[in-house]
Amino acid sequence: MGVNLAQITPRASVLILALACVSIFATGCSTTGSSFSVQASTSKSKAEALPKPKVVAKPIAKGLDSNGSLDPFSSTYKPLPSVTTAIVGATILTAAGQEIEGGSVVFSDGKIVAVGKDIAIPEGAKWIDGKAKFVTPGLIDIHSHLGVYPSPGVQANSDGNEATDPNTAEVWAEHSVWPQDPGFNRAREGGVTSLQILPGSANLFGGRSVTLKNVPATTIQGMKFPGAPYGLKMACGENPKRVYGSRTRAPSTRMGNIAVARRAWIDAADYNRKWAEYRAKANAGKADGDPPKRDLKLETLAGVLNGDILVQNHCYRADEMALMIDMAKEFGYKITTFHHASEAYKLAPALREADICAATWADWQGFKMESLDGIAENAGIVQAYGACAIIHSDDPTMIQHLNQEAALAMGAAARAGIPVSRLEAIKWITANPARAMGIGNKTGTIEVGKMADIVVWDADPFSTFALAQTVFVDGGIAYDRADPATHARSDFDLGRPSLEAKP
Amino acid sequence: MKPLVLSFALMTASPLVVNAAPIAIINARIETAGPLGSIRQGTLVMDKGRIVAVGSGVTVPADAQIIDAKGKVVTPGLILASTSLGISEIEQVPSTRDDGAGGQIGAAFNPAAGVDPDAPSIGLARLNGSTRAFLTPVAGRGGNGAHAHDDSAFQTAGGHEEEDPTLFAGQSIGISLAAGAPDMVFKSNAGMVLEFGETAAAAAGGSRGASLIILKQVLADVRHFIANRAAYDRGEGRELLARRLDLEALIPVVQGKTPLLVRVSSANDIRQILKLAREEKLLVVLEGAEEGWRVAKDIAAQNIPVMIDAQAALPSSFETLGTHLGNAAALNAAGVKVSIMGSRDYNNLRQSRMNAGTAVAHGLPYQAALASITLNPAKIWGVDKDLGSLEPGKIADVVVWTGDPMEGQSYPSAVYIGGVSQALTSRSTELATRYKPRADGSARPAYRN
Numbered sequence: 001m002g003v004n005l006a007q008i009t010p011r012a013s014v015l016i017l018a019l020a021c022v023s024i025f026a027t028g029c030s031t032t033g034s035s036f037s038v039q040a041s042t043s044k045s046k047a048e049a050l051p052k053p054k055v056v057a058k059p060i061a062k063g064l065d066s067n068g069s070l071d072p073f074s075s076t077y078k079p080l081p082s083v084t085t086a087i088v089g090a091t092i093l094t095a096a097g098q099e100i101e102g103g104s105v106v107f108s109d110g111k112i113v114a115v116g117k118d119i120a121i122p123e124g125a126k127w128i129d130g131k132a133k134f135v136t137p138g139l140i141d142i143h144s145h146l147g148v149y150p151s152p153g154v155q156a157n158s159d160g161n162e163a164t165d166p167n168t169a170e171v172w173a174e175h176s177v178w179p180q181d182p183g184f185n186r187a188r189e190g191g192v193t194s195l196q197i198l199p200g201s202a203n204l205f206g207g208r209s210v211t212l213k214n215v216p217a218t219t220i221q222g223m224k225f226p227g228a229p230y231g232l233k234m235a236c237g238e239n240p241k242r243v244y245g246s247r248t249r250a251p252s253t254r255m256g257n258i259a260v261a262r263r264a265w266i267d268a269a270d271y272n273r274k275w276a277e278y279r280a281k282a283n284a285g286k287a288d289g290d291p292p293k294r295d296l297k298l299e300t301l302a303g304v305l306n307g308d309i310l311v312q313n314h315c316y317r318a319d320e321m322a323l324m325i326d327m328a329k330e331f332g333y334k335i336t337t338f339h340h341a342s343e344a345y346k347l348a349p350a351l352r353e354a355d356i357c358a359a360t361w362a363d364w365q366g367f368k369m370e371s372l373d374g375i376a377e378n379a380g381i382v383q384a385y386g387a388c389a390i391i392h393s394d395d396p397t398m399i400q401h402l403n404q405e406a407a408l409a410m411g412a413a414a415r416a417g418i419p420v421s422r423l424e425a426i427k428w429i430t431a432n433p434a435r436a437m438g439i440g441n442k443t444g445t446i447e448v449g450k451m452a453d454i455v456v457w458d459a460d461p462f463s464t465f466a467l468a469q470t471v472f473v474d475g476g477i478a479y480d481r482a483d484p485a486t487h488a489r490s491d492f493d494l495g496r497p498s499l500e501a502k503p
Numbered sequence: 504m505k506p507l508v509l510s511f512a513l514m515t516a517s518p519l520v521v522n523a524a525p526i527a528i529i530n531a532r533i534e535t536a537g538p539l540g541s542i543r544q545g546t547l548v549m550d551k552g553r554i555v556a557v558g559s560g561v562t563v564p565a566d567a568q569i570i571d572a573k574g575k576v577v578t579p580g581l582i583l584a585s586t587s588l589g590i591s592e593i594e595q596v597p598s599t600r601d602d603g604a605g606g607q608i609g610a611a612f613n614p615a616a617g618v619d620p621d622a623p624s625i626g627l628a629r630l631n632g633s634t635r636a637f638l639t640p641v642a643g644r645g646g647n648g649a650h651a652h653d654d655s656a657f658q659t660a661g662g663h664e665e666e667d668p669t670l671f672a673g674q675s676i677g678i679s680l681a682a683g684a685p686d687m688v689f690k691s692n693a694g695m696v697l698e699f700g701e702t703a704a705a706a707a708g709g710s711r712g713a714s715l716i717i718l719k720q721v722l723a724d725v726r727h728f729i730a731n732r733a734a735y736d737r738g739e740g741r742e743l744l745a746r747r748l749d750l751e752a753l754i755p756v757v758q759g760k761t762p763l764l765v766r767v768s769s770a771n772d773i774r775q776i777l778k779l780a781r782e783e784k785l786l787v788v789l790e791g792a793e794e795g796w797r798v799a800k801d802i803a804a805q806n807i808p809v810m811i812d813a814q815a816a817l818p819s820s821f822e823t824l825g826t827h828l829g830n831a832a833a834l835n836a837a838g839v840k841v842s843i844m845g846s847r848d849y850n851n852l853r854q855s856r857m858n859a860g861t862a863v864a865h866g867l868p869y870q871a872a873l874a875s876i877t878l879n880p881a882k883i884w885g886v887d888k889d890l891g892s893l894e895p896g897k898i899a900d901v902v903v904w905t906g907d908p909m910e911g912q913s914y915p916s917a918v919y920i921g922g923v924s925q926a927l928t929s930r931s932t933e934l935a936t937r938y939k940p941r942a943d944g945s946a947r948p949a950y951r952n
Contacts, residue, residue: 151817151818152819152821186816186817349946362853363627363852363853366594369593375934377934380939381935381939384944385946396817396819397815400814400816404911407910408857410912412935415932464857464861464864465860467864492818498794499818499825502829503796503829
């Protein structure tokens with residue numbers, strides 16, 4: 001949460017408050033505004049009693065403080081209205097290791113309150129007959145460019161790659177997302193309730209991702225998943241070297257990729273050290289001068305080194321993933337997920353060892369040299385070695401059919417003699433991406449206490465013929481196929497004859 | 504082309520090593536995609552490269568090799584209706600691409616010489632149950648697929664900035680996907696590919712109106728060329744817009760002998776093409792037709808077939824604002840012959856069968872969906888006398904599936920092309936075999952061979 005210093009007007013109290021905040025910062029400064037106001041009142045009386053102090057440290061204005069816990073574009077997400085609801089007698093794939101036939105799930109105030117075979121249905125709950133239906137957690141896409149590469153795909157709305165420098169860690173995807181992208185609505189009809197929007201892969205450091213609740217909103221803040229950590233989009237391989245090599249600047253080779261990235265980590269560590277020193281001095285009342293200059297680029301990288309920002313690393317080839325793992329060890333950060341990871345199957349034991357997920361497609365492969373060895377068996381082999389597999393889309397159409405993509409990967413695994421049950425495969429598009437996005441404790445499974453992000457399907461969700469019937473986000477109906485009133489239409493859709501009529 | 508000649512071409516495109524004994528597939532659910540419909544449990548017999556019997560009461564020849572397909576589903580080999588398979592291997596490696604001629608040649612372009620029988624994607628296509636493909640060139644449009652994948656879209660969401668496209672992309676050809684055939688082409692000059700809409704407007708200097716004027720002028724030139732060939736050869740007569748090679752290639756099109764495949768999206772652009780087809784008496788096929796459902800009756804009235812990507816659901820451009828998942832069902836209901844393609848992306852070879860299933864989920868009857876990936880493309884490209892359905896007398900392109908072919912979890916357990924059993928391997932399966940865990944769960948040591 002942000003600390004709103006602007007609310008405190010007397011000059012002297014600002015000074016002392018700033019010092020107080022610095023001391024809190026040293027221990028993480030995750031203080032809320034309300035607890036701060038208590039300190040403010042006590043500090044204020046002290047300040048009045050003290051003689052006029054010498055200025056030892058200037059107050060740091062909010063926007064100049066390089067503090068990862070500040071949240072300048074904070075979420076204004078409000079759950080949709082909901083009532084206590086019970087889906088009764090369905091086949092439930094919990095994504096937490098259970099398949100419950102004839103099972104029920106109850107949710108209230110946006111949270112799952114009960115799940116199981118013989119559970120009590122609360123008085124007055126809205127009943128949904130689950131007979132012949134399947135219930136899964138809401139699907140989660142860890143790799144989407146909805147909003148940053150929206151439909152229609154015109155230059156004016158093409159905002160996914162700040163391809164002007166190989167390191168643009170300072171850009172945030174949330175500043176590019178167009179909330180009116182009709183693609184969000186199509187994805188919801190496909191059962192997607194949460195998604196991570198990433199910058200593109202032109203750069204080694206593409207910028208920060210943003211995790212969204214898939215609800216209609218007029219601002220990006222209205223979609224931001226409350227409390228979700230940021231991700232940093234990194235890329236290895238062909239894209240950065242092609243984009244910058246063609247402009248005769250670094251990187252133009254894979255070794256250039258790594259060199260430029262290592263330099264950036266060294267700078268980030270240096271930045272971290274300067275701020276830590278300043279804070280230590282300020283904390284001891286010995287700060288003598290200006291704080292270090294805030295640098296948005298280094299701040300994001302420092303956030304990774306501090307473990308606050310999750311690394312989402314676009315990387316196709318096994319050999320390059322191994323190099324990225326070593327680079328992470330060299331600078332002491334963790335890679336959360338390799339995206340695309342076409343050759344994850346060649347490195348699965350090492351991925352398991354390093355606790356890194358592989359987010360991939362079924363058999364979308366061969367469109368470039370580094371994806372040449374992509375195989376539909378990828379997720380199945382990663383799974384067979386006990387590593388974390390995720391099916392992602394990276395595509396505004398595939399995001400509507402993540403269940404079909406998972407089914408193709410299941411088919412290929414079965415053909416290879418390493419079958420994957422739907423009990424496990426459902427995790428590829430729910431629990432595993434949730435975990436890899438840092439929201440696994442909030443959503444991604446059907447378990448008591450989790451957000452009621454739930455999809456009711458009219459058939460086995462891994463069937464091509466299955467359709468999402470009802471999609472709940474935080475217990476509210478975000479989409480009901482049978483109720484046109486829930487069929488969200490973007491502003492872009494309005495007043496267009498081609499979109500007014502239906503076949 | 505005469506049926507006899509066609510049949511000969513079809514046969515020679517397959518390897519000539521056909522099983523000595525007949526093959527009988529028994530106990531299968533047989534989806535014939537033809538007049539025999541769906542057979543709950545039946546037998547299919549093939550001999551000498553042809554289907555000789557299909558049905559529930561079929562007698563198995565004494566010398567037949569028997570394949571028990573209990574619990575499995577048998578379908579005709581899938582026909583990829585419009586693809587770059589075999590002429591474009593790696594999208595971002597230009598040296599592996601032979602799917603377009605750029606601005607150098609238009610209508611005369613024939614992709615046959617670029618078909619690579621050794622392309623790994625062909626084996627991958629067989630693994631997805633495809634046995635034939637119709638290759639349709641691209642006209643300077645960036646990338647090879649409908650997907651605006653972010654890897655290939657650094658500056659624009661829509662694709663590459665490339666040279667100006669031509670109106671005509673070139674000729675389509677049919678290829679057999681049988682392994683080991685040096686010449687895969689079984690149908691030459693199957694049709695002509697024309698761009699209309701945004702791409703054609705770009706080719707004509709910026710507007711649809713200009714592209715239509717040029718198009719009509721070229722068609723008039725072809726007719727003039729046919730009537731005044733001798734004068735043309737003497738260097739006399741009026742100036743013609745198109746080059747000689749292109750004029751020659753367009754002769755069967757203006758004569759209504761071969762289909763003109765028109766890539767067109769919006770309802771308004773489709774209306775322009777319908778009018779053109781009437782005025783010029785052309786045999787038109789629509790590809791894309793994202794807003795086809797809005798003019799379904801008009802399309803049906805002119806008996807014009809369409810090829811669509813049935814998972815298209817986004818207004819990805821201003822000419823596809825009305826894109827709708829109900830397109831296939833609506834066109835079919837209006838009486839239009841529908842063929843379902845994958846996205847043009849050759850990396851999504853599985854997609855046509857998945858798209859057919861998606862169309863079923865959105866209202867297309869199952870049998871129509873099955874026909875949309877088998878019999879209808881055969882009809883559209885004029886090869887349905889021999890291909891596209893399981894009927895006695897037709898070429899034995901047969902696939903045995905582990906389950907419903909439109910389900911992602913299903914895969915072929917046997918593929919026959921011209922009666923010849925195909926190996927179900929590819930680069931992909933070899934890689935999987937190399938890297939999947941061994942029986943004890945351990946990984947193989949680093950590769951040694």
